[in-house]
Amino acid sequence: MIDTVEAERRTLRNITSVLLCSVFAGAALLAGVATAPARAEEKVLWVPKGDRSPFDIATLPRPPLDSREAYLEFMAKNRPDKKEMVIKRYDRYLAVVRNRDAWRDKEKRAFLMTPREDFALEEKSARAYDHAFLDIGYGVTISGPHLVSRMTSAIDVQPGDKVLEIGTGSGYQSAVLSYLTDKVYSIEIIEPLAERTSKTYEELAQEGYPEYANIRRKAADGYYGWQEFAPFDKIIVTAGIDHIPPPLLQQLAVGGIMVIPVGPFPQVVLKIQKVRDKDGNITITREDIYGGRKKVGFVPLTKAGGGNWSK
Numbered sequence: 001m002i003d004t005v006e007a008e009r010r011t012l013r014n015i016t017s018v019l020l021c022s023v024f025a026g027a028a029l030l031a032g033v034a035t036a037p038a039r040a041e042e043k044v045l046w047v048p049k050g051d052r053s054p055f056d057i058a059t060l061p062r063p064p065l066d067s068r069e070a071y072l073e074f075m076a077k078n079r080p081d082k083k084e085m086v087i088k089r090y091d092r093y094l095a096v097v098r099n100r101d102a103w104r105d106k107e108k109r110a111f112l113m114t115p116r117e118d119f120a121l122e123e124k125s126a127r128a129y130d131h132a133f134l135d136i137g138y139g140v141t142i143s144g145p146h147l148v149s150r151m152t153s154a155i156d157v158q159p160g161d162k163v164l165e166i167g168t169g170s171g172y173q174s175a176v177l178s179y180l181t182d183k184v185y186s187i188e189i190i191e192p193l194a195e196r197t198s199k200t201y202e203e204l205a206q207e208g209y210p211e212y213a214n215i216r217r218k219a220a221d222g223y224y225g226w227q228e229f230a231p232f233d234k235i236i237v238t239a240g241i242d243h244i245p246p247p248l249l250q251q252l253a254v255g256g257i258m259v260i261p262v263g264p265f266p267q268v269v270l271k272i273q274k275v276r277d278k279d280g281n282i283t284i285t286r287e288d289i290y291g292g293r294k295k296v297g298f299v300p301l302t303k304a305g306g307g308n309w310s311k
């Protein structure tokens, strides 16, 4: 069984290398990508019955962006966040905006609404707004606030978009996404971490952040995506890999955007778009979200049976 899966992954990987070699890959190639097998070890932690999300995010109050005083006042009035954290968040927000890591008002608001400190380990929460990644246990880390904002901005989430995240980790990235659409799907391969984060979402949803009740989640190998809910309008991969997993490319909607760190450590963060050209052909385009100025080291995208894809 393992051998079959390995062989299939190798085939899929070769197909992706071909795709990566050409900016414009033909529809025939995409159609030829094999469908991934269902993974025996996956564990769905929460999905809604039917397609309806429990919480309507359009009812959320919108924080002011341009005045520290107005923002602090707004948060004190509307949200349970601790004041000292809200102050640190606004300072980091100013740096994120200065650095052009949050591109539109919606991503700025998402940053200002998300209590990053609640996704960090307790002993690290004072450092939640440092310009740094943070250890979250299980040998993995939560990406820094600038990187999370830039990757979020790169996929330009529209209300109602289905967004798939690979690598739930602490849950911070999906929490940010939950302010942009009510349909976030997130997959984590380390089962106890996936369970811990699922509990964090449940608790926070009870404590005044009902938007996190919308986040669909499972413990599984995200290499294979989440076929049952495909296609996805947007996909965000938060672990590094040396190729684009073909099942993810296949599960990306036409017109969709994927952001993924690709290559040997440290990776190039690529924005991949699947578009239909004027002749009706499906093509793949890619660009570096840092415009060639920067590479970023990510924790590796691991394989379910051990090992990883990152060199």
Ligand code: SAH
Pocket: 140, 141, 142, 143, 166, 167, 168, 169, 170, 171, 172, 173, 174, 187, 188, 189, 190, 193, 220, 221, 222, 223, 238, 239, 299, 300, 301, 302, 303, 304
């Ligand atoms: N997005 C996370 C942090 C990402 S760290 C956050 O906001 O905190 C990368 C995460 O990807 C880790 O938790 C790691 O366990 C997970 N991961 C690695 N390989 C994976 C795979 N094949 N499928 C799903 N998750 C994976």
